[in-house]
Amino acid sequence: MGSAGGEVRHWNADVNGISLHVAEQGPVDGPAVILLHGFPELWLSWRHQMAALAGRGFRAIAPADAAAYTVLHLVGDVVALLNHLRLPKVFVVGHDWGAQVAWHMCLFRPDMVRAVVAIGIPFFPRGDKPMTEAMAGRDGFYAMQFQEPGRAERAFARYDVATVLKKFYSIEIDVLTAPPGVEIIDFLEARSSPLPWMTDEELGQYAEKFQKSGFTGPLNYYRMFDTDWELTAPWQDAKITVPAKFIYGDKDIGLKSFGTEQLVKSGAFKYFVPNLEVVTIEGHHFLQQEQAEKVNSEILSYFDKFSGALIKQSQKYTFEMAALAGRGFRAIAPDLRGYGDSSAPADAAAYTILHLVGDVVALLNHLRLPKVLVVGHDLGAQVAWHMCLFRPDMVRAVVAIGVPFFPRGPKPMTEALAGRDGFYIMQFQEPGRAERTFARYDVATVLKKFYSIEIDDLTAPPGVEIIDFLEARPSPLPWMTEEELGQYAEKFQKSGFTGPINYYRMFDTSWRLTAPWQDAKITVPAKFIYGNKDIGLKSFGTEQFVKSGALKSFVPNLEVVIIEGHHCLQQEQAERVNSEILSYFDKFTGENT
Known part of the structure; x- marks a missing residue:
């Protein structure tokens, strides 16, 4: 397929453990535009836009479907592709499901998006319940029929692939809902004549690809709706700050099916996307193909405005809470899920x-606190760092104790630690293993073993469980009374250790879900405090990571403080840690926190 912008180039990128097919057109040194297609489509749906963009000197890049299906995976694949191409900031265009990915790209990684154009699907802020709960009772609605594994595939199989595609491409009804007892694919009608905006040859190209790949992958996007709702909790009430244009057809099926019209006209859309332009065009859902010239004109005129730009927590904070409250701060220390x-x-x-x-x-939304100072220790520090990464708009400054920000590595944790069975994190992976070994001791002894750690590396010898390897001090801890230890033990006796250990069991899953933040930096002002005898200095390479300047490269606005002490520093050296936190937060108390 040739044009004024040159031939379409096809290649595959190995990203995030999958092979991503990519079509590209235009000069490789031109401003990059990434185009994200919807259901049931391919990169081919952007053929008109790719030619127009390439003809104007843009580099048009249209990836095909990804192999894992949450919105975190989908955005992660786009980020990985851009990193692979060494493109730090791009224009993004998305249609249908691709628009969903585009909006979430803006939400997760606004630093990588110069401007966005979404077609057909607006940004829907996260609701108060999962999609299947919100749609309960609407079995005829296509997205609900798509939930059951195999159901839609069996129904689709009653038709040849070209007919299935044509049924979706021909949609002109108001609501994509079948009558009771009827499958959506049987309810939809296929035009007897060719589509006015797609030749039979082009339809055949789509059909050939879907005949080979099937529909399960695309349908899995819908099956992840509820999981996406769970995983996007950090962005509850978040706004899209990237410059955005939304284009939709005046006869788009989504106007009624998804309430697009009401969302746009009510002003709610503009509230969540302040830098928004909205354009309505005569047409239906597949607007970028049906009204290619008009859509091209809208995209190009919008991107021309920017073409001059370069496009190439709670482990008890008793002492800290008292100190912060005494200084007039409102100190809030939740038990994280699974604890207390x-x-x-x-x-x-x-x-x-x-x-x-x-x-x-x-919790912050519940308390109506739009922006706060954050302190985290150990896994709470991990949560604090990721709060800064996911929602920097909600964090004025952060203090992390004991655990630095570790950027996402090239492989999951268990793969990186393969062969180190004695390392505590690896022993925590197997469901029930740690719980069974912990049960050999009373709860207070288990806690004391961890609180007493003074070894260099948290790794047990071969054949030894980590809890057996650790020693508990015979005398009381110098920084914790027996009464305080008893308070901890009482709570863990009730809740058990499975919840806290599950944090470690999700390390690999978290790695997969955080692909959108590959190579991302923490831009929030930050202070990192650690003890000079912290177990993490050797176990996790904290010392080398900090001293080499690697941490500073990922957290540019960083201060580092080393204190005499071990891992539970906020309790062991409470006064010194309080002083460091308060002196740091005092810098920001004049601002709205």
Whole structure:
């Protein structure tokens, strides 16, 4: 397929453990535009826009479907592709599902998006319940029929692939809902004549690809709706700050099916996307193909405005709370999920970093606190760092104790640690293993073993469980009374250790879900405090990571303080840590926190 912008180039990028097919047109040194297609489409749906963009000197890049299906995976694949191409900031265009990905790209990685054009699907802010709960009772609605694995595939199989595609491309009804007892694919009609905006040859190209790949992958996007709702809790009530244009057809099926018309006209859309332009065009859902020239004109005129730009937590903070409150701060220390008096979901999958940050965001929204100072220790520090990464708009400054910000590595944790069975994190992976070994001791002894750690590396010898390897001090801890230890033990006796250990079991899942933040930096002002005898200095390479300047490269606005002490520094050296926190936060008390 040739044009004034040159031939379309096809290649595959190996990103995030999958092979991503990419079509590209235009000069390789031109401003990059990434185009994200919807259901049931391919990169081919952008053929008109790619030619127009390439003809204007843009580099048009249209990836095909990804192999994992949450919105985190989808955005992560786009980020990985851009990193692969060494494109730090691009224009983004998305249609249908591709628009969903584009909006979430703006939400997750606004630093990588110069401007966005979304076609057909507006930005829908996260609702108060999952999609299937919100749609309960609407079995005829196509997205509900798509939920059951295999149901839509069986129904689609009654027709040849070209007919299935034509049924969707021909949609002109108001609401994409079948009558009771009828499958959506049977309800839809296929035009007897060719589509006015797609030749039979082009339809055949689509059909050939879907005949080979099937429809399960695209349908899985819908099957992840509820999971996406869970995982995007950190972005509850978040706004899109990237410059945006939304284009939709005046006969688009989404106007009624999704309430697009009401969302746009009510002003709610503009509230969540302040830098927004809206354009209505005569047409239906597949507008970029049906009205290619008009859509091209809208995209090009919008991007021309920017073409001059370069496009190439709670482990008890008793002492800190008292000190902060005494200085007039409002100190809030929740038990994180799985701990103390907070809920402990039974499913390990409920403990990803997205869930944890989502809990913090929900708490702040509940308290009507739009922007706060954040302090985190150990896994709470991990949550704090990711709060800064996911929702920098909600964090005025952060203090992390004991655990620095570790950028996402090239492989999941268990793969990186393969062969180190004695390392505590690896022993925590197997469901029930750590719980069974912990049960050999009373709860207070288990806690004391961890609180007493003074070794260099948290790795047990071969054949030894980590809890057996650790020693508990015979005398009281110098920084914790027996009464305080008893308070901890009472809570863990009630809740058990499975919830906290599930944090570690989700490390690999969190790695997969945080692909959108590959190579991302923490831009929030930050202070990192650690003890000179912290177990993490050797176990995690904290010392080398900090001293080499690597941490500073990912957290540019960083201060580092080293204090005499071990891992539980906020309790062991409470006064010194309080002083460091207060002196740092005093810099920001004149601003709205």
